[in-house]
Amino acid sequence: MTHNRSTVRFLLDGKVVEIQQWMPTTMLLPVLREQLGRTGCKEGCAEGDCGACTVLVGREHHGQVRYQSVNACIRPLALVDGCEVVTVESLAPAGMPLHPVQQALIQHHASQCGFCTPGIAMSLAGRYLEAGRPDRPQVLSCLSGNLCRCTGYRPIVDAALAMDDYPPTSHWNKLSGCEPSKLAAIRALDDGTTLVQESAGHIFVAPRTQAELSGWLANHPDATLVGGATDIGVAINKAFFAPRILIALLRVQGLGEISTDAETINIGASVSVADAFTELTTHYPELAELGDRFASPPIRHAGTLAGNLANGSPVGDALPVLLALDAELSLVSVQGVRRIALHGFYTGYRQNLLRAGEYLSAIHIPCPRPGQRIAAYKLARRYDQDISAVSIAFSASVQDGCLSQVRLAFGGMAACAKRVSELEVALEGASLERVCAAGIDTWLGQALSPQSDHRASADYRMAAASGLLRRALQEWQGNDAGRIHHLEATS
Ligand SMILES: Cc1cc2nc3c(=O)[nH]c(=O)nc-3n(C[C@H](O)[C@H](O)[C@H](O)COP(=O)(O)OP(=O)(O)OC[C@H]3O[C@@H](n4cnc5c(N)ncnc54)[C@H](O)[C@@H]3O)c2cc1C
Ligand code: FES
Ligand code: FES
Incomplete structure (x- = not known):
């Protein structure tokens, strides 16, 4: 104790x-x-x-x-x-x-x-x-x-x-x-002590063990978990969010670890976005640009990958990528651990399958299989430090110019990040060249229903989603004309 x-x-x-x-x-x-x-x-x-x-x-x-x-x-x-x-x-x-x-x-x-x-x-x-x-x-x-x-x-x-x-x-x-x-x-x-503060009816606690964390959550199922507070901190400062009980994950033993074996990359709940992307890009170098465009270094050092998933913003940058990579989640409570697929985790706008008293303890991402390719693009008004208007992650095995094990996920195109299963099925077995001519827009139009907001109109989002998918297909055929290149200073 x-x-x-x-x-x-x-x-x-x-x-x-x-x-x-x-x-x-x-x-x-x-x-x-x-x-x-x-x-x-x-x-x-x-x-x-x-x-x-x-x-x-x-x-x-x-x-x-x-x-x-x-x-x-x-x-x-x-x-x-x-x-x-x-x-x-x-x-x-x-x-x-x-x-x-x-x-x-x-x-x-x-x-x-x-x-x-x-x-x-x-x-x-x-x-x-x-x-x-x-x-x-x-x-x-x-x-x-x-x-x-x-x-x-x-x-x-x-x-x-x-x-x-x-x-x-x-x-x-x-x-x-x-x-x-x-x-x-x-x-x-x-x-070795646990930091606990009670002030004016509000409680903060930083449990040290997973058992202690589960115990607090069991007694206070309405508590708010906090990882790096890069979402919650903004809500506190700008929306006067005042949670009755705030439970921090940062000091919980075992949640800050990354472990990778022959098949899976396991990322603990308090691993920062920066460390998570460093590990992910070791295995999937194609994700380096997305990792660099996720917020800014101070936000990536503080924010966690688990917080990005749990927060569940439809424009969260990690969501489409981890959907396309068939990630799984470990959800823990006093009742035990259950492991579920990220695909299906979101049930609506910022709604997910986490039960009261449960927390996301780790994210499990399969290591790349031979011949697997992934493309992940983020479209925002600025290159640096901006929230996506639309994002896409497209993963498939490519052999002899044909696609298999296709995964295609979008952010910013619906109430939550989602895979477009209908188009995945349509692309299965297709040749890269034939896909370019296929009716991508029709499939996307049937599967996605983006909204207009201050970041982009619905029409723009639909056109951009189609364009980003075409760009991935072009790049996989060796044409990277659509890629953003940094200009070097000339003086
Ligand atoms: C300036 C700025 C720029 C940003 N840019 C981007 C960007 O480019 N792309 C992007 O995707 N996001 C961006 N964000 C959002 C934010 O940084 C990410 O969503 C981040 O990953 C959140 O992680 P966190 O640990 O800080 O979450 P927190 O703020 O600690 O928590 C977020 C939510 O998740 C819940 N939660 C956290 N951990 C768990 C857990 N283990 N189990 C269950 N629930 C949990 C919390 O209760 C809370 O509801 C930006 C934020 C800021 C302030
Ligand atoms: S005051 Fe903190 S980032 Fe602007
Ligand atoms: S020197 Fe940076 S705002 Fe003035």
Whole structure:
């Protein structure tokens, strides 16, 4: 049996910070700014979009400390319990030289009003701490969650490309995560207790074991689970969502693991979107672009793959891909575990087969079979950090130009992400060349019923869905003219 405590404890510049007065919905950003004087991190949008609030969070990972950027505005304070927090002030403590990231930003004139600059510095610091020097595409990807409203990005990108040229400082260099003292300090925060807070009729709990989690859910079947809070955090800040009981998955032993055997990739409920896509692209390299276009690095570091599926948005990016890959889910409660196919999990708009008191503990994805191909495309108004208007995932075995084991799934085309079984059957055994001439539009028109909304009209969605499927078929025949290519800077 574990003991409880209500004080949130985390490290900041080597010192233990203890926060006793907090609400389950208290975010990290106001605590940093208003209680700890860390006013470098700013509030721009309060919904994870602009990056002005970016900080690094350090957690133990494979025997080292891994520092990753997150958005403090939608990071519940309680989710940094047991972690180290790094703010822009941490980069250059009093009496120490500026950090190479800061020197590069200054010398490349990459700051004007300065409101966005601390967040940019922290995103770059997260990249700087990783091994190796980033190239231009990596820099652009790293900065995709940071909006700068006045400098333009060229000097910022130039600074990022040059940050590794400056002499490293003794604090926050590429070896920081390997320092035994940092790992020891993080481990020392953990006394094995369960964080529980009750405040004004609202409860937060971060169970440590799956049995403890199931017990809480059995006693409180109406509780709200929280993974990385990238959906819930926005609901709290913008829709004043105030769950009566919030149960966090992050500290539950065994839910943060990825295991892969000869047949299956198993992704635990608290594995981040970033780590999940890293594993998925090892097996399915075709998914790299989608992984890079899923939100931004801070959102991918915080959000979980399980949260994306459980949230069940019809435009959630992982849903079509995992439908097309025949993923299965483990659903757990005090009654035991049941394993079900993702296909059929959704029963309507944000409705699914999860029962009260049950949680999604793991996602199981088959490893690729010989000859299998997959195409996954996302259509959004912007390339980076934007929610899809339409997305498609198309998987099949291709042998001698013929398709078999066809799976075709769409997002944004109905009340929930769905496979188009009728068209899958029609495509089974077809030759790639013949499919291009077939009546794709007729099949899609019969199976899908997209809505018009602020992202796209129904007509646009239908035309786009057809176009994306044709693009996949073209690419599989060796014609990649429809692919988006990044332009290299010419000066
Ligand atoms: C700025 C921004 C950009 C975004 N861009 C994208 C994007 O490009 N593509 C995209 O698909 N999404 C995007 N999202 C949405 C979000 O990041 C993803 O849906 C993410 O995967 C959610 O995971 P989470 O762990 O943060 O979920 P949470 O917010 O913690 O939870 C989401 C929902 O799932 C439930 N839940 C979580 N885990 C479980 C579980 N294990 N069992 C049962 N229920 C559970 C929660 O109760 C809640 O209802 C974006 C969000 C933001 C703020
Ligand atoms: S304030 Fe905009 S991302 Fe946090
Ligand atoms: S420097 Fe002004 S918004 Fe970025």
